[in-house]
Amino acid sequence: MAAISFKSVSKSYASPKGPKGSTFLALDGVSLDIEEGEFFGLLGPNGAGKTTMISILAGLSRPTAGAVSVLGHDVQADYAQARRSLGVVPQELVFDPFFSVREALRIQSGYFGVKNNDDWIDELLESLGLTDKANANMRQLSGGMKRRVLVAQALVHKPPVIVLDEPTAGVDVELRQTLWQFIAKLNKQGSTVLLTTHYLEEAEALCGRIAMLKSGRIVALDHTSELLKAASSNVLRFKVDSELPKALADQARITGRIVQFPAHDALEIERYLAAVREAGLVAQDVEIRKADLEDVFLDVMNKNSQKPQELAA
Amino acid sequence: MNGWQTLLYKEVLRFWKVAFQTVAGPVLTAMLYLLIFGHALESHVKVYDQISYTAFLVPGLAMMSLLQNAFANSSSSLIMSKMMGNLVFLLLTPLSYMNWFVAYVGAAVTRGLVVGVGVFAVSALFTDLSFVAPWWILTFAVMGAALMGTLGLIAGLWAEKFDQLAAFQNFVVMPMTFLSGVFYSIHSLPPVWQKVSHLNPFFYMIDGFRFGFFGQSDVSPWLSFSVVGGVLAVVSAIAIHLLRTGYKLRT
Numbered sequence: 001m002a003a004i005s006f007k008s009v010s011k012s013y014a015s016p017k018g019p020k021g022s023t024f025l026a027l028d029g030v031s032l033d034i035e036e037g038e039f040f041g042l043l044g045p046n047g048a049g050k051t052t053m054i055s056i057l058a059g060l061s062r063p064t065a066g067a068v069s070v071l072g073h074d075v076q077a078d079y080a081q082a083r084r085s086l087g088v089v090p091q092e093l094v095f096d097p098f099f100s101v102r103e104a105l106r107i108q109s110g111y112f113g114v115k116n117n118d119d120w121i122d123e124l125l126e127s128l129g130l131t132d133k134a135n136a137n138m139r140q141l142s143g144g145m146k147r148r149v150l151v152a153q154a155l156v157h158k159p160p161v162i163v164l165d166e167p168t169a170g171v172d173v174e175l176r177q178t179l180w181q182f183i184a185k186l187n188k189q190g191s192t193v194l195l196t197t198h199y200l201e202e203a204e205a206l207c208g209r210i211a212m213l214k215s216g217r218i219v220a221l222d223h224t225s226e227l228l229k230a231a232s233s234n235v236l237r238f239k240v241d242s243e244l245p246k247a248l249a250d251q252a253r254i255t256g257r258i259v260q261f262p263a264h265d266a267l268e269i270e271r272y273l274a275a276v277r278e279a280g281l282v283a284q285d286v287e288i289r290k291a292d293l294e295d296v297f298l299d300v301m302n303k304n305s306q307k308p309q310e311l312a313a
Numbered sequence: 314m315n316g317w318q319t320l321l322y323k324e325v326l327r328f329w330k331v332a333f334q335t336v337a338g339p340v341l342t343a344m345l346y347l348l349i350f351g352h353a354l355e356s357h358v359k360v361y362d363q364i365s366y367t368a369f370l371v372p373g374l375a376m377m378s379l380l381q382n383a384f385a386n387s388s389s390s391l392i393m394s395k396m397m398g399n400l401v402f403l404l405l406t407p408l409s410y411m412n413w414f415v416a417y418v419g420a421a422v423t424r425g426l427v428v429g430v431g432v433f434a435v436s437a438l439f440t441d442l443s444f445v446a447p448w449w450i451l452t453f454a455v456m457g458a459a460l461m462g463t464l465g466l467i468a469g470l471w472a473e474k475f476d477q478l479a480a481f482q483n484f485v486v487m488p489m490t491f492l493s494g495v496f497y498s499i500h501s502l503p504p505v506w507q508k509v510s511h512l513n514p515f516f517y518m519i520d521g522f523r524f525g526f527f528g529q530s531d532v533s534p535w536l537s538f539s540v541v542g543g544v545l546a547v548v549s550a551i552a553i554h555l556l557r558t559g560y561k562l563r564t
Contacts, residue, residue: 060405097397
């Protein structure tokens with residue numbers, strides 16, 4: 001049985017822009033099965049529909065069409081069982097200012113009907129480096145610490161399926177490492193993990209399988225290793241001091257002075273370098289590296305470039 | 314504790330942690346009303362026979378504080394959770410809509426009763442209190458608090474900003490409580506205003522409650538019981554419907 005199953009799920013909202021009565025299609029017939037024990041990555045640019053998918057999965061939002069289930073429990077018809085199976089770390093840094101860390105975790109346990117949960121709460125605090133903050137009020141914690149508490153809150157009821165919605169946005173290196181070690185451990189012990197992130201190197205390192213979402217549609221879905229294989233195998237990387245001619249710049253991934261071109265073979269590399277020379281520029285620090293997930297991601301997104309739909313109602 | 318008990322506990326803990334503001338404050342306000350109006354009107358206003366104005370005022374003030382605080386508890390808790398976004402912790406749980414209803418209204422009733430008892434405890438220092446029919450007192454206290462807690466739940470679900478909630482409080486709750494006969498017996502009003510007062514459900518809460526203290530009231534306690542019970546049933550049905558359909562909670 002699939003840990004998470006989306007069946008032809010669509011979601012439309014009343015459009016905030018555009019003519020009155022028009023709707024915005026946030027998800028457009030998404031189907032996806034995530035098996036038990038997978039570490040699955042959901043990638044896509046802002047507004048692609050990642051959070052909408054997670055909201056529907058978590059019961060915060062309802063699909064306009066289609067069905068979603070967690071371990072076979074429909075998220076609407078059998079919501080109690082579905083939510084018991086899910087641990088969701090929300091994207092927003094939210095907290096209840098009335099309570100201490102330990103109180104918040106005890107209360108969250110209680111909502112799920114978990115009694116005498118202090119042993120597991122202690123283990124969560126320990127694993128997430130929160131032990132010395134256990135009795136601190138939520139208001140006194142730094143952003144990173146609040147993020148850790150969010151993770152702990154999602155896990156109080158030992159959910160078999162863990163969902164992390166951009167858990168490392170604005171988080172320091174130390175927490176990222178602590179967090180990923182802990183989540184990887186839970187995954188090894190059998191938990192299914194669904195992750196959305198903008199840090200593609202994290203997704204590449206952690207996720208066994210990846211779906212890429214664009215404008216509410218899945219545009220790529222495969223094992224991470226297959227996605228990497230399918231991409232242009234190499235990337236030519238160098239620095240230039242001035243701007244590239246437009247024709248050339250359109251093919252490149254440019255970060256400040258750093259220019260990167262997808263390249264399949266030596267001939268292509270020579271052609272790019274020749275074009276740079278003809279433009280009167282000097283390529284410095286030239287190197288050739290293997291394509292990473294970011295290259296694949298950009299490639300997939302470019303291939304599927306189209307405007308998000310505004311549909312008249 | 315199971316799910317709804319935990320939510321009830323959390324909601325009670327939420328106001329109890331700031332009891333200075335949520336309990337002591339309202340009790341102090343009620344005492345100021347009692348001292349000032351009691352002092353100013355004691356010799357001028359006669360209510361029923363034999364009952365001093367201050368003694369008449371105490372149950373009304375207690376009920377008014379109870380009602381306002383029951384409303385404030387569920388409404389402010391919900392709007393704050395919505396504004397701060399921490400309502401998501403609750404939305405992610407398997408709690409049913411009936412669990413939500415019982416817990417939010419239960420906590421509102423608790424806060425209302427705590428404030429009401431506080432008002433009596435302090436009033437006892439200034440005037441003699443009588444309790445002719447304690448069961449009526451308890452019945453109207455619980456029903457009134459539940460009604461207002463439910464109304465607060467509806468307002469808290471509906472409001473998206475604090476000022477919308479403040480408008481509800483200032484333009485609906487306050488006028489209806491003040492015009493319900495807290496400070497006067499409606500028999501002292503001109504006939505037209507007596508009729509108008511009879512359309513105000515708050516009047517029946519306070520009148521029935523007062524019957525429990527003096528064995529006298531403007532209308533029969535059974536009529537008050539029926540009206541308050543009927544209104545409670547209606548607002549409960551609305552609140553439960555909103556929770557069940559996820560009104561402004563689940564998009």
